[in-house]
Amino acid sequence: MTDTDDTASERGGSASTGRSRACDGATTSAEGESGIGADVENLLGHADGSDDTLRARIALQMERKRPPRLVLPRPRPKRDRHARTRVAFLRYSYYDIVFKFFVEHVLDADYLPLPEPTKRTVELGSRNSSDSVCAPFKHILGDYLEALELGADVLVQFAGPCRLGYYGELQESILRDMGYEFEMLNFATVTGKPLTEYIEVCKKKVNPNLSVPHGVRGMLIAFQMIEYLDEAQDFYLAHAGFEAERGSFDRALAAYHADMRTVVNEYDLMDAHKRGMAALRALEVRVPVRPLRVGVVGEYFTAADPRSNLGLERKLLDMGVEVHRMLNMTNRNLRYHEKNLRAGISDYVRYDMGPTSSMTIAATLKYAQEGFDGVVHLKSSGCTPEVDCIPVLQQVSHDTGMPILYLSYDSQTSDTGLDTRLEAFYDMLAMKKERTAS
């Protein structure tokens, strides 16, 4: 679903909770989905797809089978001191390249690569998540389930100042209740603490023998790698819409990514980047006189991760559009300066409104001031901070005359629905541009 107006209709559809039996009010109509975690005797959420799904559910677990605790303490499984740990990350755009480097050269462990996500990934994630939780939670839970099936020992989760800060612990709790055995390297447990705590938790969860000097050097390379990857992506977004030979940019970018995956030190990194950028720059493009320029803004996962936004950027490029996106790990994580970013948008906001809000608003204003034809705002459905940005963006759009398309994604969002809206938006921008030209 891609329309902000459609939220109500989503509520019935995705309600089946596979790990629990369902009961609505006093009628104990059990839905026979035992499957995973059959011993969970809670009676939760009705799954008949009616509008009442979210309105009432009941838990009748009278026997106390567990203490009131999200993640139960357990004896640490004895691990072979010499065995290497297999570490898996969540999927996030092309940053798996950095995650791999981080695991191998900072944590000094084995990286477990995940295959391309499929429909099953999000189905797995949705089925085992609470219905109304945001879409990235479901995607990531699906990633973790696949990683565990593939033999991961450790799962890694980040932290953030919204619901993201709670992802790790809740996902760990859900996966443990499903019966999985693993370690969770959850950086939310150490946010705001000194670096030594980060190192301690990595040692404890992954590799007690990791070398700090080696790790610091690796970390610096990983940061540089993020900047390079984002630089290449920026170039790709700005030019691939005009490629003379269809697919040439995708091929060059894929080759560059493959090259980056083999990097083991800073020298390799520099060489791989130079080679990749040269290859991208050498590609022939046919840029129209006045190409349409569109900015992509929004929530951290949905705006930057192609599988979360159904390949929105490629769709725009295929329409022959020049695409820009300020939101990436370089700008949001490495070079981020909340206050200075906000100073530039002080006509609209006074306070930090949420994790990516200032960047969303600042980027939109920048694109408007630079004469972009339009902006697409992306978020997972119900993402509170990005929902709260919308009235601000509406003001920016009102003041500058730049149209903004608002897209809200959940696990039900369809490709065709998205195409229709994007095409309509493109047509509007193209018509507007034509009018101003004559």
Added chain:
Amino acid sequence: MGLLKQNDYADVRSVGIPRALLYHRYGTLWEAFFRELGREVVLSRETDRALVDEGSALSVDECCLASKAYLGHAASLVGACDALFVPSMGNLGRHLGFCTKFQALPDLVENTLRDRNVRVASCLVDVTEEHAPMREAFLDLASRFGASPREAKRAWKTASHTQERADRAAAGAQERLLASLGSLQGSERPLAILLVAHPYLAHDSYLGGSVTDPLERMGATVLYADEADRERALKASFDFSTTMPWVVNRELIGAIMLLHEHIDGIVLVSAFPCGPDSMTDDAIMRCIQGKPILNLTIDAQSGTAGLETRIESFVDILRYQKKGGYVHDRH
């Protein structure tokens, strides 16, 4: 920034406070604070259908019911006061945050009501990023209202003490209620039901009344999770979860843990679609065992009829349970 904003609220004679969201947690403090500063306080009226409808029309559809109601309250105050008081509440410390909605609220109100020329007086409470705890935020706010440092301190002291007294009184009344319940035996003792909901639902007669009214009509005694001893509840919540980011959700979960032995059942109420509750409701339903839990979601569209039937069935289950009946579906 300090230089820029000195005295900029000095001309504000009457302060409007929307009777919604965190008003139900800090309202006593806010009102006392502005009265101490010699300002007139204008409260919006109690929530009603018209306010919710007005707020819904002003809101992005995906906003939660409670925030829609808030915008209705805010809009109703435009023109009725010199400025609206809308603080930005980030957090009270690490893992003691508020929903990002409360952080964004001043900017949300200003941008939504910009064409009505709304004026918003605000302050920032953010301990982790800005080292700005509540006291400092309010002292700063007082000086912007033109108060001297001495007047500012006095206003804060009076206001915060008034709030503390009110909180203690509510907690004390609930303690006594619990004690009196404990002294009753068998069929004499009414059902004790713990209402677990954000204060802006639990204590809003329009939004939360659709839950508390039927419970009381059926003779159950309603205990409020947000009126338990907050400090102890907060402490207990860290045994439940180490990284839960939200202070109010923490207090609610902590209260469940503290009161679990004394209650017959739990009614867990959320506004649709609540971000924090979308995660904590799942956690509570799955991990807190031993007492029946009814989880209700309230939204703007649906009436209260459906809720009432569900609450009645739930109370029936609890009565049956209390008599020693067995309703658990064993299959």
